[in-house]
Amino acid sequence: MISSVRTESTGTDRRRWQALSVCLVAAFMTLLDISIVNVALPSIREGLHASEGALQWTLSGYALAFGLVLVPAGRLGDARSRRAVFMTGLALFTLASALAGAAPAMWWLIAARLLQGVAGGVLNPQVAGLIQQLFQGAERGRAFGALGATIGVATAVGPMLGGALISLAGTEHGWRWIFFVNIPVGLVALPLAWRLLPAPVRGERLALDPVGVVLLGAGVVTAMLPFLQERQWQGLAKWLLIPVAAVVLAGFVAWERRHPAPLADLGLFRRRSYALGAAIALLYFAGFTAIFFIFTLYLQNGLGYSAFYAGLAVTPFAVGSGVAAAIGGRLVSRFGRPLVALGLVLVAAGLVAVWIAVEVNPGRGVAWVTALPLLVVGVGSGLVIAPNQTITLSEVPYTQGGSAAGVLQTGQRMGTAAGVAAVGAVFFATLAGTRGDWAAAFRHGLVVILGLVLAALATALADLVAGRRRARPSGPSGTGGTGGTAREPTARPPA
Structure with a gap:
């Protein structure tokens, strides 16, 4: 009898982690399409004779549509069925990828990218909601660690993968394959999602808004x-x-x-863990995503790197971020917000080291001299994203997991848009003022990024100070900010 119980428990555990794997593959695909298109813009311009404004809409249209539906989609998953909403988003994303790859004209590609953005925004809140539903305690930290690794790696390796595909398929039509590669992934993931993701729990259906x-x-x-x-x-x-x-x-x-x-329980912002965690996420995403924007411009336009080698130059970040996120997910239940603060310190130190490296060697060898500093930035980033998300959602009931994650991710998308705009404005203003000094423009952009990271660090430190003031002498205070273990929802979610 004991043996049969253990076998059943092991099977349930395996199924939960398999379900998470399906979620992470889909999330990786949607997040990759935020960054992979950057290196394909010259190929798209040549293939479809696109204007500068049309090219911009292939980027901003995706980001806008993505951010627009995050909260409603999260709420819909909470209220009806996370599996059904996840599969709808995945099917739409696969279809939109096929339409984008087959685009005969620029208007078609922009429309497909808008549909892709909607699909990505529908899918992503379900991932966090399902993690809230399927995992508890230290396991939840590990699951969010895997999600954090996925976010970091997808953001960093997008330019490299895009450059590789364009190099293999040719400049004229290579851009189409950055969309076509999503089709087999989506077709395989859809039946797996139906089989592995939990079915909706029968009961009262929550009203929509x-x-x-x-x-x-x-x-x-x-x-x-x-x-x-x-x-x-x-x-x-x-x-x-x-x-x-x-x-x-x-x-x-x-x-x-x-x-x-x-639609969104604004009372969550009365919880310090959620309010400060959301602020940290907004500030950090405003900074770290802009790194790849200006670094890719510096390498490709300023130094003549190919799309593939420009993407390869950020691989140290991807490696550091992926490894550290997995480790951070395991450690967050023990150390809490101090782990996030440590990650932000490492990111800030790494950015300063990148600045110095570019000052010393601004020429074509810059990819080599920035490799180690970018590795440090990646390690720090891995200790920020996953642990911060785990702590931020730690006091959210699993029944609100999707909508709470949608609000959090909307803040991240808005932070990303504002950060890229601010850093880009400084970058291009410096470039114009120095008559084409790409290294100086990159260093000035790094200063803005460093300021945003330091603002996130100040928020994390404020959380730690507030947590210590409110801590009880008799025991640890929980993940509100002092480094205790994550506080669980009162109702256990169905597996």
């Missing part, structure tokens, strides 16, 4: 659009959308406070 969806969508679009179109939309008129966004989002908050079944 269509008015909240419209208000939040309008607020997100008006807030992100000026940043995503910062270089293409000339003049200052675009920045008038920011106060408009503030008014719309204030209306969303007022509506949600009165709604009996809100």
Whole structure:
């Protein structure tokens, strides 16, 4: 009898980790398409005779659509079925990838990229929600560690994979294969998702909030659009959308406070773990994602690197991030927010070392002299993303896991848009002012990135100080910020 119980438990554990693997493959695919297209832009311009504005929309359209649906999709998964919503997003993403790869004209590609963004935004909140549902305690930290590794690696290796595919398939049509490679992955993952992901629990179906969806969508679009179109939309008129966004989002908050079944539980922000964790994520994503944007420009346009070798130059970051995220996921239940603070210190130190390396050797050997500093930045990043997400969601009931993750990821996407715009503005202003000194432009951009990382570090340290003040003398205080173990929801989620 004991043997049969152990066998059943082992089988359940294996099934949960297999389900996580399916989720991570799909998440990797959607996150990869944020960065992989960057190196394909010259190939797309040649193949489809695209304008600069049209090329920008292949990037910003995806990011805008992605951020637009995160919270509603997370809420829909919580209220109905995470498996069904996940599979819908995966099927749409696979279809959109086929449409993008087959695009005969630029308008077709932009439309396909918008559909891809919607699909990615539908899929991704379900991953965090399913982790909340399937795992508890230290295992949840390990699962989020695997997700953090996926985020870091997908962001960093996108340029390299894109460059490799374009090199193999040729400049004229190589860009199509960065979309076509998603098709077999999606077709294999769909039946596995149906078999391995948990079916919805029968019970009361939570009400939806269509008015909240419209208000939040309008607020997100008006807030992100000026940043995503910062270089293409000339003049200052675009920045008038920011106060408009503030008014719309204030209306969303007022509506949600009165709604009996809100789209997003804003009461979560009264929990220090969630509020400060969301702030850290916003600031950190504003900084770290901009590194690859300006580094790729520096290497390709400034130093003449090919797309493949420019992508290869950021491999040390990907390696460090992947390994450290897996380790950080195992350690977060023991050390809590101090682990995040340590990661931010390493990122800041690595960025300073990158700055010095480029100052000393700004020529074609820059990829070699920045390899070790980028490895340090990657290690630090791995200790930030996964542990911070674990802590931020630690006090969220699993029934709200998707919507809470959607709010968190929306903040990350908005931070990314604002960070890339701010860093890009400094980068291109320096480039114009120095008449083409790419190394100086890159170093000035790094200063802005370092400032954002230090702001995230200050937030983490504020959390630690507040946690120590509120800690009880008789025992550890939990992941609110002092380094204790993650606090579990009161109801155990169904496996």
